[in-house]
Amino acid sequence: MRKYSFLWMLFPALLLYTVFIAYPFFSSLGLSFFDWPGIGPKKFIGLANYKNILSGFMASEFYRALWHNIVFFIWSLILSVVPGLFFAFLLAADIKGTKWLKIIFFFPNTLAIVVVGFLWGLLLNPQWGLVNQLFRVLGLGFLAKPWLGDTKTALPTIIFVTAWRGLGFYILVYLAAIIGVDREMTEAARIDGATELQIAGRIILPHLYPIIATTAMLKFIWTFNIFDIVYAMEGTQGGPAGSTDVLGTLFYRIAFGGLGSSQVGMGLGATVVTLIFLVVFPVSIFYVFIVERRVERGE
Template identity: 45%
Template sequence: MIRSARSSARSTRGRPPWWVLALFLAPALLLYSLFIVYPLVSALQYSLFTWQGTRPLGFAGLDNFTRLFSGVYGDRLWRAFGHNMVFFAGTMLVQTTFGLAFAVLLRRARWGRRFLQTAYVLPHLVSPIVVGYLWSLMLSPQFGAVNAALRAVGLDALAQPWTGDPALALPTLILVNAWQWIGFPMLLFSAALAGIPPEYEEAARVDGATAWRAFRHVTLPLLTPAIGIVTVLTFVGNMNILDLVYAMQGSQGAPAGATDVLGLLFYRTAFNNPDPGAIGQASALAVVMFLFIFGVSILATGYLRRKEAGLR
């Protein structure tokens, strides 16, 4: 008892006072409030007023939200929302599948591991704007390297207008997006695999399980926390995507709106809209996007935490 009291007193003496903690946290809290909290509160305020250019005219209540979901604007909103969901599902499928596969293969590699990890992560470090413009050049039907390579090996029938065909444009953007970000889940899965004791899989193999069954029933469930992090962050990033689509398809989501997403719709509403009340409508769209993304992220995080707790 005396020892516990002494250790408690020692830990209390080693802890800095509250004002020191507050002093170190103040800069981060100030920046967060300035660049995150203030814009969110401002968007909510702007969405409740009617505007004449940049001048508020009066309280509008929920009129901006009503206009957001009605008429032609509502049709564009739901179409862009559907594209975002397809974008998320496709990116999640490609980058998670290949990211996990690369992490498993690199874990078993005996040479070149660091080089390959660096090669896979490098696109993640490049700006999406730069990635978009580079892939636009490579996918050009006239002088692009992709079609030129296909024709060089005799696969002329596979040479397509990748970003000009409405049926191919969105899948092409999904593949480009997954290519850029595949290094992120690969690193997370590599770290998670390194934290799993090899004895678990060895015990399953001793019991007669094949390599696939051992991975499916032992290793994969233990990767649930990493899969949850990748899922939530991919959802947030793809629901807010703008730069890559803008660089490759322009502000209208060409061709014929086949790649229009919520980020582009917000951009056009705020900056390319002749309506004098554009600020109110754009702010209403920003509020709806935030509430949806935040709500789904909270629900998904809670569900994944319960799944993770069930593994203990």
């Protein structure tokens, strides 16, 4: 047995991970078949929670939140990848002296999401917020709107603020990938008479597809977990009139209360989480598969 004396060093991590991460995932699935307010006896109700959410009294709220998550994903993906690539190429184009720019671009990522939410909440205040005052000064008074108070603009505004915080991450990830492209290939193309734009678009860009796909997968997983930014800017109700309600805030109201909840329950909450998980799971599995394959190849 002495041969395996090293194994104990694996156990603390394995134990913590199993008890507090892996087990809760399965336990959550189990809870979704019960009616349970959080204390007292659990009542098994089969698929009733799923029925209530997918086609019952919770359906309209659920699909609205799900739709907002989907919209959020699509727009924030576009707002991350397109400017992310654009600025990564610009940084790569003239790399000298860009150390400070990289730090500036990345800085918003280090801010807590609630801090970003509160800051922009103040900046976007309809009367005194700087954004509207700026529009008025620039003679664009028609753009001075209650951005967070209008059901049409609230969600796009939150998506924009999220993109503002996250962009630097994408720029730097793509930049690292661009720099990683084999120089010989770009030099050869240059000798063959390719313009700089052709080198960027036809030679380097295709090499970035895998990393773009990876960031898109991460974005997908993250987007279906958003909560903080909506909470900080629009509250647990996802106001105004539920126009920014996402699965995260819907779940929070159901499982942990909050005024105006139509129904409070751990079983129902676990069902929402399980449904979120079902949406995220295929992408997650694919992501782990890719990560694992890279590890296997021994990078």
